Amino acid sequence: MNSTTERAPAPPEARRVPDPAGVTVRGSGPKKRKRSNVPKQSFRARLRRDKQMLLMMLPGVAFLLLFFYIPILGNVIAFQDYQPYLGIGDSLWVGWQNFVDLFGNPDFIHAFWNTLYLAAWQLVFLFPVPLVLALIVDSLISTRVRRIFQSIAYLPHFLSWVLVIAFFQQMLGGAGFVNNVLRDWGMEPIPFMTNPETFPVLVVVQMIWKDAGWAMIIFLAALASIDASLYEAAAADGAGRWRRMWHITLPGLRPVIVLLLILRIGDILSVGFEQFILQRDAVGAGAAEVLDTFTYYTGVVGGGWSSGAAAGLAKGIVSALLIYGANKLAHRFGEDGIFAQRVR
C-alpha cells in the first residue's frame, strides 16, 4: 500500500521546489541521468542559490585580474615607446620596432643563447638526479634510514636562494672554508664562485643541492603506486634486478617523467632568476646574464621599459609555444601530458 503511493510521480509543485542541497545535481554522470526528470533550475535561480559561493570567489578573482590578467594586457607597452609620465594611454605606438631593436641588440642575443646554454646544462645534468635518488631511496629496506634521509634531502628546498648562495659563498668562496683548507695545505685557492667558465657547473650543483631532494618526492609517489605483484611475477619468471627496473619501474615512471620533462621544457627560458641575479655581480654579465636578468637590468634598472617588456613578452610567447609543442609530442607518444582532461 505504502510502496505504491511512493512510486507515484511527484506533483509538479513539489518538483519546482529548489533543490536544497544543490550538490547532488552536480554529482557524477550516472546520478544525473537518474534525476533527469527534475527540471533544471533557471540560471537566475542558481545564481541566487550560489550567491554566497560566488561572493567567495571574489577575492581570488580580483587577485587574478589585478596581478595576472591586467598585467598581461600591460604587455602592450612592448609595442610602444613607453614614457612613465605619459602612461600607456598617451605613449607613442611604434609597432614592432622594439622587437626589431631587440633582435639587433648583441646583449639580448647573448642573453638568449646563454639562457639556452644554461638550460641545456640543467636538462642534461639536473633532470636525472632526482630520479636516481628516488630509485635509491625506494630500494631502501629500512624505513628509518629512509625517513632520516628524506628529512635531510627536503630541507634545502625551504631555504631562500639568498641563503643558498650565502652558504655556497661561505663554503666555496674566495675566503670560504674549502679555500681556507686548500691554503692551509699550501695549495692555490680555486675561484669556484667567480669563474665564468665553470659557472654552469656551479649553477647546476647549487640547484641539485637545493631542489634535487625535493624533486625526488614526486618520483617516490609514482614508485609507490607501481603494483608490487608485477615485480613478484617478473622475479618468478627469472628477471634480475636490472631487468625488473628496465621493464617495470621505468615504464611505470614514464608518465611522470614525461610530465616533468614537458614542464621543464616550458620553463626552459626561465633558468632560475633569483639565483642568477644574486651571482651576476660575482661572475659578471658575460656568464650570468639570462633573459630574465636582461629584462630586469634593461627595464627596471636602465629605464628601458618598452624593450624590457618586449624581451619579457618574447620570452613568454616562446615558452608557451615550447610547452604546447612538448605537450603535442607527449600525446604523439601516447602519454597524457598536462592537458589531458580526464573527467572525474
Added chain:
Amino acid sequence: MATTLFTRKPRELSYDPKRPVWKEKPSAVYQTVKAVVLVAFSVSILTPILLVVSTSLADNEQLVKAGGFVLWPERPTLEAYATIFKGPMVLQSLGVSMLVTVVGTILALFVTITMAYATSRTVLFGRPVVLAVLLTLLFAPGLIPSFLMIRQLGLLDSLWSLILPGIFGAFNFVVMRSFFMNIPGELIESARIDGANDWQILWRIVMPLSKAVIAVVGLFYAVGFWNSFFNALLYINDHSKWPIQLLLRNFVVQGSGAADQLGITTSPPPQSIQMAVVVVALVPILMVYPFLQKHFAKGVITGAVKG
C-alpha cells in the same frame, strides 16, 4: 575447495617484492654505492649549515686560530648576535619580514580557501575560474608589466607590494581544491538542510575537516613570504623597509658597506657577524620545518596526482 574460494585473502608478503629472497642476496657492491651516495648527499647538505651555525657561535680566539671558520664552537658565545642586534637594521628587517609573513599568510589562506571551496562546490562560473587559475601556471605576465601594475597601484615602497602579489598561488589552490572535492557532498548537503549557509558550512564543517591541508598550504605560503627577496629588490627603496632576505643579500652575498649599514661600530671578526645574520634568516625555517615535514609529502602528492 569451495571454502577457499570465499575465504581467500590477499596473500601477505613476507619479503620485499622488489628483492625476492629466493632469487638473490643483496649485493655488497650496490649496498656500498647506495650508502656512499646517500651519505655524501646528506653530508653536503648538513655541513654548510653546521659550519655557519658554529661559526656564528664561535668566540674570537678560536676564530682567529681556525682562520675564519669553525666546525664546532669550543666556547660558544652569543657575542656576534649581541653585535648585530645593537644596530637598528637587523631588528627592523626582522620585524618587516615577520609582519609580511604573518599578514601575507593569513590573507593568502583566506583568498585560497574561499576560492578553492567555492570552485569545488558550484558549477556556476566555477569551471572557467579554475581554468583561468590554471593558466597562471603556464604563463607569467612578465616582470615589467607586473612592476608597472604595482607602481600604478601606488604600492612602491609600501609593504603591501611584498604581500599582495603573493597572496594567491595556483599550486596551493589546486592542492586545496582537490582536498575539498574529496569531502563527501552528503555532509555539506545535510548541513545545508539544517539551515547553514555557505560561510557557516565552510567555517564549521569544511575547515575543521581540512586542518592538515590548511596547515601545509599555510606553511608553504609562510615559507614563500619569508624567503622572497626579489619583490623587495624591485619595489622597496627605503632601507628601513627591507626584509631580512634583502639585508642578507646586501650584507653577506654582496658584502657591501656591511658594518656601517648595520650601524655597527665595534668590529669583532666579520665572519661570525655575517654568519649570525645568516642564522637569523635561517632559524625560522628550521623551526617550522619539522611541523611542515609531517604533512607536506601528502599534501604535495594529492595536488600532483589530482591536479
